[in-house]
Amino acid sequence: MPGPTRYRNLLRDTAVALKGKTATLETQAMILDQITEQTQADRLILSWDNFLSYPLWALRGALYPNAAERIRAFTRIFPEIDAEFHLAIRNPATFLPDLFQRQTGKSHDEFMEGVEPLRLRWSTMIDQVRALNPHVPLTIWCDEDTPLIWPDVLQAVSGHSPGLVLEDADVLLSSVMTPEGMARLTGYLAENPPVSPDIRKGIVAAFLDKYADPAKLEVDLEMPGWTDALVAEMTENYETDVAQIAQLPGLTFITA
Numbered sequence: 001m002p003g004p005t006r007y008r009n010l011l012r013d014t015a016v017a018l019k020g021k022t023a024t025l026e027t028q029a030m031i032l033d034q035i036t037e038q039t040q041a042d043r044l045i046l047s048w049d050n051f052l053s054y055p056l057w058a059l060r061g062a063l064y065p066n067a068a069e070r071i072r073a074f075t076r077i078f079p080e081i082d083a084e085f086h087l088a089i090r091n092p093a094t095f096l097p098d099l100f101q102r103q104t105g106k107s108h109d110e111f112m113e114g115v116e117p118l119r120l121r122w123s124t125m126i127d128q129v130r131a132l133n134p135h136v137p138l139t140i141w142c143d144e145d146t147p148l149i150w151p152d153v154l155q156a157v158s159g160h161s162p163g164l165v166l167e168d169a170d171v172l173l174s175s176v177m178t179p180e181g182m183a184r185l186t187g188y189l190a191e192n193p194p195v196s197p198d199i200r201k202g203i204v205a206a207f208l209d210k211y212a213d214p215a216k217l218e219v220d221l222e223m224p225g226w227t228d229a230l231v232a233e234m235t236e237n238y239e240t241d242v243a244q245i246a247q248l249p250g251l252t253f254i255t256a
């Protein structure tokens with residue numbers, strides 16, 4: 001898994017240069033030579049939080065309105081390789097403030113561009129991606145669930161056998177739990193190895209309920225003009241949207 005500095009600008013510039021065409025074998029070989037030093041690989045994992053857009057342009061009337069075109073452009077860089085895409089979605093009530101803080105150059109009004117927060121739906125973007133890329137496997141999960149389902153995410157992204165246990169698979173749990181709770185969880189799992197992923201999730205969820213660190217879970221929701229009622233309604237809309245996405249046929253949804 002090469003670092004994003006080796007490919008983020010390279011892939012973007014190549015996609016632009018191709019103008020919708022597929023890359024030649026020579027171009028593919030050149031790009032792979034720049035991305036990785038390996039001569040053979042069963043799977044190449046490329047991950048970057050700005051693959052679909054920089055924060056400055058992520059909200060333009062909708063969430064990632066160019067995502068479908070972007071994904072199609074990336075698949076045409078390596079037409080000989082079966083591409084998969086894995087994406088975490090997040091409650092717009094917490095995602096938009098985070099996006100706004102990470103972008104520079106736009107005021108709040110310029111960033112929102114008249115978008116009504118209550119109308120934002122991840123399913124809109126996902127429908128567009130699937131319509132333009134019907135044969136590309138798509139795996140989705142909720143970012144809020146990531147600490148709980150991280151081993152499942154790693155398995156889906158890496159493609160390793162379900163029975164294989166990776167080192168540091170619980171590293172994200174330590175980012176939301178107290179040190180005492182993490183130590184107790186690690187000890188419990190060592191003494192009582194779960195026999196299935198679902199049982200493991202139940203154990204982790206129980207420890208999270210008891211040992212989650214409130215300070216680590218605190219999220220900044222401040223946006224000009226937002227009220228508690230608006231945030232609550234956005235969250236309710238997101239939960240409904242997630243439930244609908246999880247039922248979409250032909251899509252893999254990782255649940256907590």
